[in-house]
Amino acid sequence: MPHVQNGWYLAAWSKEISSTLMQRWIADQPICLYRLADGIPVALEDRCPHRKYPLSLGRLDGDIIECSYHGYRIDGGGTCVGVAEQTDTPKAQVRAFPLVERHGVVWIWPGDPDRADEGLLPDTWWLTxxxxxxxxxxxxxxxxxxxxxxxxxxxxxxxxxxxxxxxxxxxxxxxxxxxxxxxxxxxxxxxxxxxxxxxxxxxxxxxxxxxxxxxxxxxxxxxxxxxxxxxxxxxxxxxxxxxxxxxxxxxxxxxxxxxxxxxxxxxxxxxxxxxxxxxxxxxxxxxxxxxxxxxxxxxxxxxNVPRPExxxxxxxxxxxxxxxxxxxxDREAQATPAAGRASRASVAAGTH
Amino acid sequence: MPHVQNGWYLAAWSKEISSTLMQRWIADQPICLYRLADGIPVALEDRCPHRKYPLSLGRLDGDIIECSYHGYRIDGGGTCVGVAEQTDTPKAQVRAFPLVERHGVVWIWPGDPDRADEGLLPDTWWLTxxxxxxxxxxxxxxxxxxxxxxxxxxxxxxxxxxxxxxxxxxxxxxxxxxxxxxxxxxxxxxxxxxxxxxxxxxxxxxxxxxxxxxxxxxxxxxxxxxxxxxxxxxxxxxxxxxxxxxxxxxxxxxxxxxxxxxxxxxxxxxxxxxxxxxxxxxxxxxxxxxxxxxxxxxxxxxxNVPRPExxxxxxxxxxxxxxxxxxxxDREAQATPAAGRASRASVAAGTH
Amino acid sequence: MPHVQNGWYLAAWSKEISSTLMQRWIADQPICLYRLADGIPVALEDRCPHRKYPLSLGRLDGDIIECSYHGYRIDGGGTCVGVAEQTDTPKAQVRAFPLVERHGVVWIWPGDPDRADEGLLPDTWWLTxxxxxxxxxxxxxxxxxxxxxxxxxxxxxxxxxxxxxxxxxxxxxxxxxxxxxxxxxxxxxxxxxxxxxxxxxxxxxxxxxxxxxxxxxxxxxxxxxxxxxxxxxxxxxxxxxxxxxxxxxxxxxxxxxxxxxxxxxxxxxxxxxxxxxxxxxxxxxxxxxxxxxxxxxxxxxxxNVPRPExxxxxxxxxxxxxxxxxxxxDREAQATPAAGRASRASVAAGTH
Missing domain, CATH: 3.90.380.10 (Naphthalene 1,2-dioxygenase Alpha Subunit; Chain A, domain 1)
Known part of the structure; x- marks a missing residue:
């Protein structure tokens, strides 16, 4: 059974996320979590666009992750901004996931970023x-x-x-x-x-x-x-x-x-x-x-032979x-290719 | 390769079965084994008809198993006779398997209960x-x-x-x-x-x-x-x-x-x-x-590329x-739906 | 993804192979490696033609492997030459793989023996x-x-x-x-x-x-x-x-x-x-x-949703x-049945 992608999930407690890169699997995907220098949390697909090595095993150079296998450099938006020791800068992109941080909680939206709606988050005021x-x-x-x-x-x-x-x-x-x-x-x-x-x-x-x-x-x-x-x-x-x-x-x-x-x-x-x-x-x-x-x-x-519960x-x-x-x-499965699962792959391979 | 369902298998030695519920997998199914107060051994499908929790983890109240997750109460025939602390008694049934106890051995017939034939059991007189x-x-x-x-x-x-x-x-x-x-x-x-x-x-x-x-x-x-x-x-x-x-x-x-x-x-x-x-x-x-x-x-x-032995x-x-x-x-696979694998599921969901 | 079968792989260092039978998986197949009395290394499919028991668990009687489950006797060419204690000699054959030993290295060709080409092996003269x-x-x-x-x-x-x-x-x-x-x-x-x-x-x-x-x-x-x-x-x-x-x-x-x-x-x-x-x-x-x-x-x-690297x-x-x-x-997959994967099974069951 697939998981709902267009919805908020708790990604991490605020204090878990720092300038130390970490990996967490969420909704069938490995996610790299860290904070930019200005404190903003970031969630990227944790597979380098080059050969899928986890970015979370990389080195953080300011806000840029440098992959520890071949040196691809990825910024906080998931965009490749160069490769260490190389002169060419490939057009490459990993998915960046919407995050919202409130009351000590970091929420993630694994699905279509354009549909991420902060209004759907409950007010958990009592946590602070x-x-x-x-x-x-x-x-x-x-x-x-x-x-x-x-x-x-x-x-x-x-x-x-x-x-x-x-x-x-x-x-x-x-x-x-x-x-x-x-x-x-x-x-x-x-x-x-x-x-x-x-x-x-x-x-x-x-x-x-x-x-x-x-x-x-x-x-x-x-x-x-x-x-x-x-x-x-x-x-x-x-x-x-x-x-x-x-x-x-x-x-x-x-x-x-x-x-x-x-x-x-x-x-x-x-x-x-x-x-x-x-x-x-x-x-x-x-x-x-x-x-x-x-x-x-x-x-x-x-x-193997389930009966009605x-x-x-x-x-x-x-x-x-x-x-x-x-x-x-069902709605996610029936969505048109432009908004559905197939498209997420092509979007991911593109420039979103 | 599927297992023969319509036939006798050794379920347990007599002394293994008591008023302590036990689970044993037999012919691809989890089975809950126990004895009624009068000593008769019982074999039930070991999935609560409510949410599949093992009955064998439940509590025995006389001859009735009370599921330890939500309180469904199942009798020795596999019939739900109520739910603890609830007023409604759902019509629900788990499969009860024919057992025969002879000479210190408890035999089970995992398939169609109507076809269980004690005459097929060998006489193991020497065990007693x-x-x-x-x-x-x-x-x-x-x-x-x-x-x-x-x-x-x-x-x-x-x-x-x-x-x-x-x-x-x-x-x-x-x-x-x-x-x-x-x-x-x-x-x-x-x-x-x-x-x-x-x-x-x-x-x-x-x-x-x-x-x-x-x-x-x-x-x-x-x-x-x-x-x-x-x-x-x-x-x-x-x-x-x-x-x-x-x-x-x-x-x-x-x-x-x-x-x-x-x-x-x-x-x-x-x-x-x-x-x-x-x-x-x-x-x-x-x-x-x-x-x-x-x-x-x-x-x-x-x-992966087997050849004739x-x-x-x-x-x-x-x-x-x-x-x-x-x-x-082959005979079991070719049996009409009314007597075959598909039917076992529907029978199980019914009232047999 | 299947592995290339028609090509040389390093099977073992020379010193690993002796008169003690050993098993090594190579290209999705268990292989039994040993040396004949004259020192020639041999590689056989490590499933007895009788009931698939590993030949490598057998007993070596001169150059003949005697399977330790039912006594099939297999020679260094993979041919059954009899069964211990039995009078009949079944026609049976396991695959024998081409080996080449050079400079302390034993190379194996897992695919079609007729295509094994020693000329494809690099000269590793410096090893000796x-x-x-x-x-x-x-x-x-x-x-x-x-x-x-x-x-x-x-x-x-x-x-x-x-x-x-x-x-x-x-x-x-x-x-x-x-x-x-x-x-x-x-x-x-x-x-x-x-x-x-x-x-x-x-x-x-x-x-x-x-x-x-x-x-x-x-x-x-x-x-x-x-x-x-x-x-x-x-x-x-x-x-x-x-x-x-x-x-x-x-x-x-x-x-x-x-x-x-x-x-x-x-x-x-x-x-x-x-x-x-x-x-x-x-x-x-x-x-x-x-x-x-x-x-x-x-x-x-x-x-599960890979994108271009x-x-x-x-x-x-x-x-x-x-x-x-x-x-x-691709070439191996597209080869005619007579030379391809299906044929390997039939050849293996035959007399190659």
Whole structure:
């Protein structure tokens, strides 16, 4: 199954990108990431236009990458500006990908640069808001992108896969509402008068019963944000604890995915012990997910005679996300040659 | 090459199956094996009908498996009987495979359940007969099923591959008789007045010369039984030693096979030192076979321009086995859609 | 991409081949190499005509290989001369490949034996000339053959990949002349008045400036020879140092290659410390190449939408080599069935 190309994916955390060239696979392509001298991040196709050697293994001379195999020199726009020790300057170009840097996140648009629309990016203001604190990271996942999307869009799995931390029976037992708007899928689940799951009980020091809200938003193809509120049952929302968990679900190859996470809260910002506790819990939860998703990947990859999957009410948001992604992929496949996959190759070989 | 589906394979030794869920790949499918409370063994397709997560990773609640990803509950017949914490009960079904348990062996029929015929199973009475003792086990083999079948149907290889234990020149030098009956292939080799091979000399304490009988029966697709008799030359058979070696040759995936073995004898049943000696010898012989078959697998897998194989008289039983298997596979491929591979998928998605 | 079959490749150094059977993959085929009692080296297809078991795992009985699985006996011409312990002698044949042994090198022709032409082999007299000394070896490379050919045909990469040993700016900065003759590609680069690269400065003890010649000859498909001369600038050639580096570039499988090397010099032949220094430097340089080529292999193997490569003047010899190889492959593909790939299989099954 191809990946959506025309959409934003999390390329890297801002602090990952520097004047040291780095390679990261994104949407089936090797990408070279670095910063220009003025701090602007750059993403280039990581194959030298000469003999495909990774530019990321090259040497940075100011803003110019000099390939370490034969000396091709490529600027931050992907244009060959000469070859070291050679007098001729070949007309050559690698693809340069649109990047947007906001609130400590660098977003990439792997598809047609002309269609890159910053308006599609969600506002993640809490990642830099002084009233909030957060931690973040990246976990490698050897499973297809779609399985991670569906994992996060159906949080009923918390009940079964994460019973020792963030899940209890209330999650699966509480129905969601869902909505679709353009390429976004929303769901909302409000659990009332429930026992606090272990993670929140310890994390918030709040006596049960509590009310727990999960408001999820999926920005297809690669961004998921979960707004969490926990409050003692019967109190009004402002007295509760707020958390926002963002996942950057970035396909690397057909069956590997970058699982970026950022967990933010608006309380006890200076409590580093709490941050450490939450971080270790987050990684424990993600390990449970990674183990399950990698097993699930094997079950899908080896299923030679697949039959229709059974679905229930709690799958609705995930099914809507699946449909949005399918439609985006279909549109990209059906696009005229001038805008589609074939053309991207010819554009890349040209002068864009 | 596809595997025969409509036939009995050794799924597990009885003692392997318990109330602990286990996964075993059989004939290209992951199978979940466990016992119901009443002791009956069950084999289900090991993909949850919801999102293919292995049922074998689930939790057993009485006879019901509860999937550990999203809570689907599946009974011993493969029918979904509800979802934990959910009110709706989806109509969903995984395949349940016919099992037969006899003499400490659990046999599985991966194909069309309506065609499962217990009459095709050989009588392995000696595995529980009080006059006999045996040991058994399972060796993993990274080679295609067919190569193991042909290994056992042409025992002339004992002379060359196992000269330090069960083989000597007499095996290859002595012609076989062979016969085919339905899906069974028989061969018989009687060596008269030969020197006892090391394994039998030590195992029986019998002075050479001896007579040695090898009577093999292959029950296609997956069962091989070798009846062995050794007696001092010139004596009548009742004075000899009898052994029966059974192999369950169960394809796991296209190029991996479960190599089950059970070695039985009717003499010195209480002699545990002899059992240990024979068991270590058996494993040594199987290691020689596994090494050879895994090498042979590589030679077949990489042979892009294969030519016809050369064969001689000692190949006759193996060639007959090959033909029986080919005919079974052809019949399955040619079966009408209602009974063939396509139908199995639709049946599986239905209500069988 | 298929490999050229009708051409000479370096099969082994003479000293590698003995009465101990060995397997080496060459041009997508497993080959069994050994010496007959009279010292003549033999190369046979390393699959027994019976059940494809490697002959190289067999037992050598005089000049006859006896297969260790079922006892087929194959002579040095690849003909089955009987089966151990059996009375019948099947008509069976494995392919026997033309070998030529010269100056400590054994060359193999994997294609049509009738077309094997010793006249195509370069004269590597210096490998046994008393005025010369050399060391040699073999480095495994997990990259396609073509990438190694192009690496050696464009030595401008020395400037960027090997700056601490054999490369400096002068190599890339100095234009080559090139020529093509039949299946040979030549290039010549003369650097005048340059600083000696570290390897040569230490190796020759020569004060800069120096003149440096690189005269390369590629004998498609698999042999590269580099004639090197270094002399103080302004002196005549006889006062210089001479080195000859030969590479046997032998495809093993589609994406693995044997990288044979022999480095010879005509000065300080008895200086073993110098030999050791040069050998360690050679291996260090080859490690840099292997690392680069294996990375490049990954970039080519994963490039699903490849675009035309950019090339410059320093690529000319490599492009000419590429074209020669492409033409050879095209000719082999277009050959009539009687001489082409299909026929090789039938010939092999016959009596050639």
């Amino acid at each position: 808001d002084p009233g909030w604190t957060h931690f973040h990271g990246l976990v490698p996942l050897r499973a297809r992108h779609r399985l991670l999307v569906e994992n996060l869009l159906d949080l009923s799995h918390e009940t079964f896969l994460h019973p020792s931390s963030i899940g209890n029976a209330a999650v699966a037992a509480t129905p969601m509402t869902t909505a679709v708007q353009d390429q976004k899928v929303f769901f909302s689940r409000r659990m009332v008068g429930i026992e606090a799951p272990p993670f929140y009980a310890e994390s918030c020091g709040m006596a049960s019963p509590v009310d727990r809200w999960q408001d999820g938003e999926f920005h297809a193809p690669g961004i998921f944000i979960l707004h969490i509120r926990i409050a003692p049952t019967g109190t009004s929302e402002p007295d509760g604890f707020h958390m926002k968990i963002m996942y950057g679900m970035t396909p690397a190859t057909a069956a590997t995915t970058h699982d970026f996470y950022a967990v933010a809260r608006d309380y006890r910002a200076a409590d580093t012990a709490l941050t450490e506790f939450q971080h270790s819990q987050q990684l424990a939860v993600m390990k449970e997910d990674v183990d399950a998703l990698e097993t699930q990947e094997l079950m899908y990859a080896t299923d 059974s679905s229930i009410g709690s799958d609705l948001a995930a099914l809507r996300a699946r449909r949005v992604l399918d439609q985006m992929i | 007969d009080p006059g006999w003792t045996h040991f058994h086990g399972l060796v993993p083999l990274r080679a295609r099923h067919r190569l193991l079948v042909e290994n056992l149907l042409d025992l002339s290889h004992e002379t060359f591959l196992h000269p330090s234990s069960i083989g000597n020149a007499a095996v290859a030098a002595t012609p076989m008789t062979t016969a085919v009956q339905d899906q069974k292939v028989f061969f018989s080799r009687r060596m008269v007045g030969i020197e006892a091979p090391p394994f039998y000399a030590e195992s029986c304490g019998m002075a050479s010369p001896v007579d040695r009988w090898q009577d093999g029966e292959f029950h296609a697709p997956g069962i091989f039984i070798l009846h062995i008799r050794i007696a001092p030359t010139g004596t009548s058979e009742p004075d000899g030693f009898h052994m029966k070696i059974m192999y369950g040759m169960t394809p796991a995936t296209a190029a991996t096979t479960h190599d089950f073995y059970a070695v039985a004898r009717d003499y010195r049943a209480a002699d545990t030192a002899l059992t240990e000696f024979q068991h270590s010898q058996q494993l040594a012989v199987m290691k020689e076979d596994v090494d050879a078959l895994e090498t042979q697998e590589l030679m077949y897998a990489t042979d 050369s064969s001689i008289g000692s190949d006759l039983a193996a060639l007959r086995a090959r033909r029986v298997l080919d005919q079974m596979i | 000339d008393p005025g010369w000394t050399h060391f040699h070896g073999l480095v495994p490379l997990r990259a396609r053959h073509r990438l190694l050919v192009e690496n050696l045909l464009d030595l401008s990469h020395e400037t960027f990949l090997h700056p601490s040993s054999i490369g400096n700016a002068a190599v890339a900065a100095t234009p080559m002349t090139t020529a093509v003759q039949d299946q040979k590609v030549f290039f010549s680069r003369r650097m005048v008045g340059i600083e000696a690269p570290p390897f040569y400065a230490e190796s020759c003890g020569m004060a800069s400036p120096v003149d440096r010649w690189q005269d390369g000859e590629f004998h498609a498909p698999g042999i590269f020879i580099l004639h090197i001369r270094i002399a103080p600038t302004g002196t005549s050639e006889p006062d210089g140092f001479h080195m000859k580096i030969m590479y046997g570039m032998t495809p093993a499988t589609a994406a693995t290659t044997h990288d044979f090397y022999a480095v010879a010099r005509d000065y300080r032949a008895a200086d073993t410390a110098l030999t050791e220094f040069q050998h360690s430097q050679q291996l260090a340089v080859m490690k840099e190449d292997v690392d680069a080529l294996e990375t490049q292999e990954l970039m080519y193997a994963t490039d 950019s090339s410059i003047g320093s690529d000319l010899a490599a492009l000419r080599a590429r074209r020669v190889l492409d033409q050879m492959i």
